Amino acid sequence: MLRGDTLNTNASWIAKKLSERGMDIYKILVIPDDVDEISSSIRESDEEIIIITGGLGPTPDDMTRKGVADAFGDVLVMREDLLDEMREVHEVTKDAEVMAQLPSKAVPLKNPVGSAPGFVIGDGNRMVFVLPGVPEEMKAMFDDVLRHLEKFGKKKHYVAYIKTAKPEASIASELNEFVRRFPSVKLGSYPKGEQVYIRLSSRDKSELERAVEWLKKQIE
């Protein structure tokens, strides 16, 4: 991904799933396969919830387990229960056993379509979900993540879109006036081809409706 060979479809898929449930995504980060980089990125983050994908396989470039353990001052332990489960599906070579090593404080997440288990680990400050990078495996495990996250999804926000064929520059003064008039409504403006998509969102449904009505009138 850092070489541009692969599009980050996991990040968009996860962002969409969470947005649909009224959760705001604050940051998307792609970092190299490096233990210190993984652990420091977690430690330096201000977020309550972190979702990581990738680096759970059996090969030497798979460093996520160790990086996450380090971030929590934890150590990896061999989970014999997970190893047994892996063996039920197919033979597990000596080197592939690392996939069953999780941070001691982690709770495993089942992977119904692949061998590497995921896990969730947390302390008082944050909760980190760790899922495989293979999109089918990540997606198959995401319902589990959503179940854990349910309590964070309460603050529903409302969204409206206005589409216009006018260039952004010609409606900039209306949009500036808008942010002064409706400070509680978040505005984003996204040119795509010949159209501009204006996204308005708010926790207050009736304020959003007033805002949409006002802006439509200004732009027409």
Added chain:
Amino acid sequence: MLRGDTLNTNASWIAKKLSERGMDIYKILVIPDDVDEISSSIRESDEEIIIITGGLGPTPDDMTRKGVADAFGDVLVMREDLLDEMREVHEVTKDAEVMAQLPSKAVPLKNPVGSAPGFVIGDGNRMVFVLPGVPEEMKAMFDDVLRHLEKFGKKKHYVAYIKTAKPEASIASELNEFVRRFPSVKLGSYPKGEQVYIRLSSRDKSELERAVEWLKKQIE
């Protein structure tokens, strides 16, 4: 992008361009339209070179100019020369004039296909390139970036791929042995569908050739 509406094709495109020229990409970051977030992300970065796309338009959610200026302790100044150039192409409304405001220490980068100019700004520690988010505009300006970057692209590295239909778990011991034998060759293992792609790279061409030969023999 943080809501999963849009894939980050700019990041992959840029990463590919730089990788092809032997430059390593260290981190890809997607952050919200927020002045403090933009400036602190720049200040906290350890990198020599930062390339930013997006947030150069005329609407109130376009905050990149201000964020970058803040990061360098700089202020925005109206560049009358750029304003004149913009006016040559089409009428510039009062609110759209912000697009000609750049940090005082910035050097503008021409945008041949849109109105928002880009810029480059640097101090002794780092160099930040700022390009529009619209992919056609960003791409049209990227040759300019590459010209500035030429001096960083000297350290060519060599790359080889090995493809195998064996599952990752079954070749993990060979890969572990590989990293012990060839410490100067970087290894990445990427499962895709039924195949595993093993990427090997090194600054030392003949060492890479020895490594490829050895690993092919082990895996077959």
